[in-house]
Amino acid sequence: MQSGLIIKALSGFYYVEDHGYIYQCRARGKFRKDDQKPLVGDYCEFTIENETDGYVRKLLPRRNVLIRPPICNVDQALLVFSAKEPDINTLLLDRFLVLIEHLDIEPIICISKMDLVSQSYIQAEMTAYEKAGYRVYYVSARENQGIEDIKHLFKDKVTVITGQSGVGKSSLLNALDIHLNIDTNEISKALGRGKHTTRHVELLKMYGGYVADTPGFSSLELEMEPIDIAHSFHDFKELSQTCKFRGCLHDSEPHCSVKEAVDLGNISKERYEHYLMFLKESKLLKEKKYG
Structure with missing residues (x-):
């Protein structure tokens, strides 16, 4: 089998590049059985039927999706x-x-x-x-x-x-x-x-x-845990190491390094207000999901 990168997906075909050549491939039925679908950006193993066509056989592990x-x-x-x-x-x-x-x-x-x-x-x-x-x-x-x-x-x-x-x-x-x-x-x-x-x-x-x-994000809903919202503001995450409480959400907790940085003008007040909005949204989504 050959290895390559899926550079385009269109109308059920996957276009796989390997050493400068592009092969038009279909995915074998086992992907549907495994509830798995090849994506653009996937590194894969594939077989060729002729000079231009082939089949995607296996997807290699992904770093992110x-x-x-x-x-x-x-x-x-x-x-x-x-x-x-x-x-x-x-x-x-x-x-x-x-x-x-x-x-x-x-x-x-x-x-x-x-x-x-x-x-x-x-x-x-x-x-x-x-x-x-x-x-x-x-x-x-x-x-x-x-x-x-x-x-x-x-x-x-x-x-x-x-x-x-x-x-x-x-x-x-x-x-x-x-x-x-x-x-x-x-x-x-x-x-x-x-x-x-x-x-x-x-x-x-x-x-x-x-x-x-890309066509852009069709959904911008923050479907993640509140602590993940906190960690996704990377400058907040760095400061959180010196917060009094482990897992601090930088909201109502005392002795919070992030809130202190906002008060000192080291973190933008506007960005912090946006963070609180996202935090509230995440909590509401969690309540909605789990009741």
Whole structure:
């Protein structure tokens, strides 16, 4: 058997790359019996029937899995949020960060459409995130601003490009590689959001790595334990080592290092308020699930 990487799934076929060749494969019936489905990003063992076709026989262990969009073994996520049209939404950004960090995927923040705003204004908005240790890049696909600065990020990585709809993810990919010519739609000003233009997940070779253009998250519900919410704010997790109580949720507990850091201005009050909202949501979901 040969080993390869599933780079595209479409209409029941899995396109497996091995040493520069791509084979169109079907999955054997045993996957359905085992309640298992191959995903883009899966490393697999497969057999070939001829020069172009074959069968996926076995999936190798996964490091992580995103359910919506369906992709696995992701190294990092480029979270694209626009500076304008739509305006940057830090509550939604924090929600994405929690979901990504919970899966042990490294998030990188990319602010698009920088040609529409003052750079100093947006950089001031992002200060709290840079202070928390996140990498933040500022780009404009239209003006080709900052595009060169992000190309090095993709080397030897599987990167998911995702974020709020209408922020210019496909335009960014087209600016990175003019040969892609990915379909884009102008944002609907009436709705304040973009139309989904990406309909399937595919890994694209780019700058020594793979980039996934995805339809975006169809669900942003925080289906995780409250303590996982706390750990998914990585700067909170580091501080929690000095909280008085083990398993501190940084809410009503006394002698909490995170709350002290908020009071001292070392953690953004806005991010902390977002955290409390997510914590409450997680508790409510847990109550709903278990009664």
